[in-house]
Structure formats: structure tokens, C-alpha cells
Amino acid sequence: MTITVKSAMMRTTAAAAVAAFGATAVAADEITYVSGAVGNAVEDFKTIVAPWEEATGHTVTLVPMPSSTTDQFGQYRLWLAAGNGDIDLYQTDVIWAPQLADHFVDLTDAAADIAGLHFPSIIESQTVDGKLVALPIFTDAPALYYRTDLLEKHGADVPTTWEELTATAQMIQDAERAEGDDDIWGFVWQGNAYEGLTCDALEWVKSSGGGQIIEPDGTISINNENAIAAIELAASWVGTISPEGVISYQEEDARGVWQTGNAVFMRNWPYAYGLGNGEDFAVAGLFGVTTLPTGQGHDTSAATLGGWNVAVSKYSDSQDAAISLAIYLASEEAQKTRALVASNLPTIISLYEDADIAEQQPIIPQWKDVFLQAVPRPSAPTRQDYNEVSTLFFSAVHSVLSGNEDAATALADLELDLEDLLE
Numbered sequence: 001m002t003i004t005v006k007s008a009m010m011r012t013t014a015a016a017a018v019a020a021f022g023a024t025a026v027a028a029d030e031i032t033y034v035s036g037a038v039g040n041a042v043e044d045f046k047t048i049v050a051p052w053e054e055a056t057g058h059t060v061t062l063v064p065m066p067s068s069t070t071d072q073f074g075q076y077r078l079w080l081a082a083g084n085g086d087i088d089l090y091q092t093d094v095i096w097a098p099q100l101a102d103h104f105v106d107l108t109d110a111a112a113d114i115a116g117l118h119f120p121s122i123i124e125s126q127t128v129d130g131k132l133v134a135l136p137i138f139t140d141a142p143a144l145y146y147r148t149d150l151l152e153k154h155g156a157d158v159p160t161t162w163e164e165l166t167a168t169a170q171m172i173q174d175a176e177r178a179e180g181d182d183d184i185w186g187f188v189w190q191g192n193a194y195e196g197l198t199c200d201a202l203e204w205v206k207s208s209g210g211g212q213i214i215e216p217d218g219t220i221s222i223n224n225e226n227a228i229a230a231i232e233l234a235a236s237w238v239g240t241i242s243p244e245g246v247i248s249y250q251e252e253d254a255r256g257v258w259q260t261g262n263a264v265f266m267r268n269w270p271y272a273y274g275l276g277n278g279e280d281f282a283v284a285g286l287f288g289v290t291t292l293p294t295g296q297g298h299d300t301s302a303a304t305l306g307g308w309n310v311a312v313s314k315y316s317d318s319q320d321a322a323i324s325l326a327i328y329l330a331s332e333e334a335q336k337t338r339a340l341v342a343s344n345l346p347t348i349i350s351l352y353e354d355a356d357i358a359e360q361q362p363i364i365p366q367w368k369d370v371f372l373q374a375v376p377r378p379s380a381p382t383r384q385d386y387n388e389v390s391t392l393f394f395s396a397v398h399s400v401l402s403g404n405e406d407a408a409t410a411l412a413d414l415e416l417d418l419e420d421l422l423e
């Protein structure tokens, strides 16, 4: 696939953005930006910031962090609590705003002219007690990736329920292995005990009529029959259609198996789309994406709402330059480049009509409605406690996936733990 980035145009717009937001480059600052990195994120980031560096004279160093959002959160919380002045900007997960808000600069005024270009729900998710704590740089909603060649070869349809996925994955895996492909697996996903499992398991539960762990009004809903059945079904995949090791997989592990041609289905975020179509991968041109399945008898698929933002540290010594960079990263220009090079979903509404994006990364316009209907994790109703809520949830699910306890016991205990935590 060819990806064209109009760098001359980008430079002009970066300069215009700098002028518009009043950040004049009197002295060249060295800006430090911390971010988790999946796929080619480090290289892509250099491409994205180059026009801003050129226009302002500032330089940006990306400090790559572990790809697990849980690990990033733990580290950032320590740095911020210590008032670390070495880091100017943090790339922040959509769920963190309420917990980290006190450490970040209010961007309401700086972003006054551009906030309205973004989906209002995302700006709202980053607004805590009237303070805009981070600016969106991309949003996220997962897909079911499927191998078009293998489905066709075995006369199978794209599954619409988890039960169909289970049966189709098993059938193709068995048939391919019988032909000598010992490495093939039916379905790869994120089963490690971390935030990614909260996302996957919320999807199984919600799409099976089991609610969303804690409802928007604060009701703890997770201990119910539909949730129990959904998690039991997922546990049945471990060692059958999914490798035993899936219970330690994160996004990149699943993508590794998928891209080498060793999985029929994969649950992953849109970043894996552009990468999978890279020329050097076995699956390039051989896969499609669709919405995640529903539980049998239920008709609404559920995609967990993800996404990343940029926040300026209150402890930064280069706040003007950092704010200018944050505005640039959230801008239409930077988001377009990001969409083209990394197949990340923009948060700028107009980019869903962009012809270059539609041509080079067709998943993006296709995914607008998936994102608009995505299910949020309960970070708004649980605020300061979200990380602990999520940790309790993914730990309970992980113990079922690992075969340590059944889902009925795990969810009954989880309900008690959540009550203790939140009451």
C-alpha cells in the first residue's frame, strides 16, 4: 500500500497552527513526550511531529513506554505524584482523565478554536470538573479481523455470533491442521491480566446482554447469568481455538500470530489494519474486518471505546511549547497523517469524509459508526477508583480463563469486592 503524506502542505499548516495559537518560537525547546508504543508508533510519531518541529524550531523526543496501558498508568502516576519536571507531555488513555486530572494543565482556552472540530463525546470524556485535561489525538474501537481466503476455502460465512465464531474457528483450524498446517489457530485476542482484557471481556459480556460491569448510574451489574455464560464461553477457547498462551497475550502478541498467517480470526484495534496490509506480511490483502460478534440470541454487538489523548504536565518547564505541540497533535493535519500512516481513527469529524483516508485506509470511514456506538468502560461513574475497578474485573476474568475458578464464583466474589471498594 502506498501512503502519501503531503509534507509541504503539512509544514504550512503547522506554521499556521503555531501562529494561530500564539506560540512563537523565541527559543528552541527540547520537548519530552512519553507514550506507549504498539506497531510502528515510534517511527510514525516522528513523521507526524516533523512539520511542527520544522515550523517552531523546537525538537521532540519520544520516550517509548511499555505497550500495556496498565503499566503506563502505574509509571505515570508515580512520576506525576513526584512532580517530575522532565516530562512535558503524556499520551493518555481515554479512561485516565478523572484519575490524573490534577496533574495536567487546563487546555480549555488554548483549544477554544479547535475543540468544536472533534466529536463532542470525546472532548467531554477528557473534561473533568470543567477542566479540559487532555486533547484527543485518535479514538479506538475494535474489529473482528477474518481471513477471507480461509473462509472461502472452507465455505464458511463471516460469523455474527460468538457461538458461530467458536464453531467456524474450530472447523477451519481442524481442517488446516489435517492438511499439515500445525501452526494455525482459530482465534487470537487479548487474555493477559491487564486493561486490554477488561476491554475484551466487556465486549463478550455486553454483547451477551450482561451489562457493562458498572452501569452509568453506578449500579454494579456484573454478577448475572449472561455475564457468567459469556466468560465461560471465552474460557472454553483457551487451548481449543486459541493457544494456551493467549492468557498472556496483549495486542501485539495477537497481531504477531495473525500477521504471520497463523490465525483465522483476531480481535484487535484498527492500528492492526494498516500494518497487516504491509507488503511483507502473509495476510496482506487476504483479510477483512467486521464488527465483533454478539452472544447467541442477542442482537447488539459491543465494541469497547478506546482512544488516546495528549496532556500537558503541570510540572513542565516548557509549557508554551508543550501546549503548542498538544494543539498540533490534535489538529486536522496531524490526525490526517496519523490516519494514513497508522490507520488510527481520527477524532476530527471531517476526516471521515477525507478522500485520501478513504482510499488508503478504508477501515476508517467504515468504522465511524462502530466508534459512535462504542461502549465506554466505567471510568466516568467510578472516577478515582476506575483503575482498581478494572484491575478487580480483569483479575476475576483472568482467573476463570486460567481455569482457577468458575465464572459464577469469580463474578460473585467480584461483586462483593466492588461493593467494598465503592461503598
Ligand code: GLC
Pocket: 069, 093, 094, 095, 139, 140, 195, 196, 197, 199, 251, 269, 305, 306, 307, 308
Ligand atoms: C487500546 C485502546 C485503549 C485501551 C487499550 C487496552 O490502546 O485505545 O483505550 O485501554 O487498547 O489495551
